[in-house]
Amino acid sequence: MTRKEEIEKEVQKTLESFNQAERLKSNPFFYTQLKNRIDNLSRPKRKTTGWEFAWGVLKSVLLLLIIALNIFSATLFFKTRSSNYSNREQMLNALAEELTLDSNQYNPNLLINE
Amino acid sequence: MEKDLVDKIRLDKSGSFEELVKFYQEQVLNTCFRFVDNKEDAEDLAQDVFVEVYNSIDSFRGDVKLSSWIYRIAVNKSLDFVRKKKRKKRFAFVLSFAGFGDEEKELQLPAPANPHTDLEQKERTQILNKAIDLLPENQKIAITLSKYESFSNKEIAEIMETSVSAVDSLIHRAKNNLQKKLHIFYEKHL
Numbered sequence: 001m002t003r004k005e006e007i008e009k010e011v012q013k014t015l016e017s018f019n020q021a022e023r024l025k026s027n028p029f030f031y032t033q034l035k036n037r038i039d040n041l042s043r044p045k046r047k048t049t050g051w052e053f054a055w056g057v058l059k060s061v062l063l064l065l066i067i068a069l070n071i072f073s074a075t076l077f078f079k080t081r082s083s084n085y086s087n088r089e090q091m092l093n094a095l096a097e098e099l100t101l102d103s104n105q106y107n108p109n110l111l112i113n114e
Numbered sequence: 115m116e117k118d119l120v121d122k123i124r125l126d127k128s129g130s131f132e133e134l135v136k137f138y139q140e141q142v143l144n145t146c147f148r149f150v151d152n153k154e155d156a157e158d159l160a161q162d163v164f165v166e167v168y169n170s171i172d173s174f175r176g177d178v179k180l181s182s183w184i185y186r187i188a189v190n191k192s193l194d195f196v197r198k199k200k201r202k203k204r205f206a207f208v209l210s211f212a213g214f215g216d217e218e219k220e221l222q223l224p225a226p227a228n229p230h231t232d233l234e235q236k237e238r239t240q241i242l243n244k245a246i247d248l249l250p251e252n253q254k255i256a257i258t259l260s261k262y263e264s265f266s267n268k269e270i271a272e273i274m275e276t277s278v279s280a281v282d283s284l285i286h287r288a289k290n291n292l293q294k295k296l297h298i299f300y301e302k303h304l
Contacts (some may be wrong), residue, residue, distance in 0.1 A: 007304055011296040017239045018261040024147050026139045027157060031132055034161050038168055 116180040123171050135164055138181065141263070142188045148258045149192035150199075151243060159195055163188045182272035185265075189255055189273060245295045246288075253288035260285050 001009075027033070048056075122130035142163050147156035166187050174183055246254055255274060259265045260281075265273070267281045274281065 003304075007297060007300045010300045010304060011293060014238045014242050014245075014296055015292065017235065017242045020235060021148075021239060021262055024140075024143050024153060024156065026143050026160075030139050030143075030157075030160070031135050034135060034164050035132075037161060038165060041165065 117176060120171065120174060120176065120180060131168060134167070138184055139164070141181075142184060145185055145188045145259070145263055146192045148262045149189070150195055155195065156192075159188070159191050162191055166191070178272045179269075182269055185259075185269075186273045186275070189259075193251065193255070241296070241299065242292075245292050245299070248295060249288055249291055253284050253291065256281055256284035257288035257292070 119130060119134060123134060139160065143156055143160040146159040146163070147153065150156050150159065163184065167184055174180070178186075246257060249257065252274070256270055259270045259273065260267065267278050267285070270281045271278045
């Protein structure tokens, strides 16, 4: 048998698998399971009580409030900082004054000479 | 008979619906199985099919056979399931080459352990299923319903909402494509 014939034989045999395909048997509890599912779907859903609804709304409002407060304080912080110190040098001077530092005190060479 | 059954279900859902489920459950299960190739998934899908039948029996107009309507739901649900599964896979392997030109995809399976011995029937079925999976969707539906589930071309036309001649042509093209894909596969692996 030539290779071509061999390939053709395999192709035909594979195509014949259509007739030998396995068939599934249905589960004996199929209808019972289906009925349970349908009953669960058609059962009216429990209504939420007034308190549950109010608590849900309150939670969302609180969350929004916290976010808004955070944004507000962050804006305020950056605004104050930029208005007080127009540039970096001014800010450093202000800090130095606050900590009573002068140029000698942070010059490490002076400490060595002493 | 079908009309009576539908009317009975509309009037009193419980008793007649059980009759309908018991009559169609096996065929629906097997139809789903042909597309998803997994018993558990097919069982879940078959349940989904009957839930939908139960919920929408009132909207069944009777312009097609009840059986065709049920199998149409089964096919659509199975294809949706397969699409979702493929989407998940594609997402997982987003950098792989998946998804390039379904038409020309080549059948890729591990080579048989011993190429000189006859392939086991199970392996043949697996090869055939993989080859069917590479067909364009319409051809895949037509050949699966025709060859695996032995539906007539008229029934397939009703299920697919198309004409009988279109189904003839789909099946013809599917057979040709399958032969081509299998030839390429065996040329490489035999």
